[in-house]
Amino acid sequence: MSLMRLAYASEATFEAKPVEKGVEPNVARILMESRRNNAKDEIVGGLYYGDNRFFQYLEGDEEAVHKLYERISRDKRHRNVITLLEEPITARSFTNWSMKYVPLSSDVNRFLDNNGMEAFIPSEFNRNQCEEMIRLIRDSSQDGRVVSHDGVSRSRNRPDVIPGGIRIGLIVAALGLVGAMIYVSTML
Numbered sequence: 578m579s580l581m582r583l584a585y586a587s588e589a590t591f592e593a594k595p596v597e598k599g600v601e602p603n604v605a606r607i608l609m610e611s612r613r614n615n616a617k618d619e620i621v622g623g624l625y626y627g628d629n630r631f632f633q634y635l636e637g638d639e640e641a642v643h644k645l646y647e648r649i650s651r652d653k654r655h656r657n658v659i660t661l662l663e664e665p666i667t668a669r670s671f672t673n674w675s676m677k678y679v680p681l682s683s684d685v686n687r688f689l690d691n692n693g694m695e696a697f698i699p700s701e702f703n704r705n706q707c708e709e710m711i712r713l714i715r716d717s718s719q720d721g722r723v724v725s726h727d728g729v730s731r732s733r734n735r736p737d738v739i740p741g742g743i744r745i746g747l748i749v750a751a752l753g754l755v756g757a758m759i760y761v762s763t764m765l
């Protein structure tokens with residue numbers, strides 16, 4: 578059995594529904610189908626969805642990956658499918674993931690910032706950027722870093738520097754200080 582890997586970029590054709598937390602419903606359906614089929618075909622990989630664009634990475638038996646890619650390319654839920662990487666490999670690097678999903682995360686935002694990119698446009702990735710994306714998907718944890726699609730652009734432009742709990746603590750401390758100053762001034 579000869580193994581191969583493949584990465585491509587595409588644009589979603591559906592309007593992204595705003596979700597507070599979790600996965601956009603169209604993407605959730607794609608993931609469900611992917612996990613069911615890929616497990617059967619022993620294909621592993623990761624799907625990244627952000628700014629209404631996809632970046633997908635697939636590893637598996639050459640014939641199985643080609644067959645799947647043909648099916649994916651015909652799918653009407655995305656368009657402008659561009660192959661970014663296609664080559665033989667000697668071993669799988671995504672163990673246990675029939676299709677790992679990564680939403681727009683702080684890691685990817687950092688990657689975009691470092692590469693001077695305003696938005697997630699994977700069709701413009703060069704080889705190194707492609708490899709970095711694959712590494713990010715491979716190393717990311719599935720939970721804990723889910724960003725709502727609504728908050729995506731906001732969080733990229735204006736990171737929340739002070740967490741809510743600390744902010745309230747600072748306000749209480751400031752009020753206490755003002756109170757103490759008023760009290761001291763009345764004693765003078």
Ligand SMILES: Cc1cc2nc3c(=O)[nH]c(=O)nc-3n(C[C@H](O)[C@H](O)[C@H](O)COP(=O)(O)O)c2cc1C
Nearest residue numbers: 607610611614615631633645648649652654655676
């Ligand atoms: C961005 C994107 C990624 C997809 N990835 C996979 C995948 O990894 N595996 C898969 O079986 N189907 C994937 N699909 C869905 C296929 O295009 C196709 O709808 C599905 O494989 C059909 O499965 P079924 O014959 O079991 O209904 C993807 C579709 C899109 C739009």
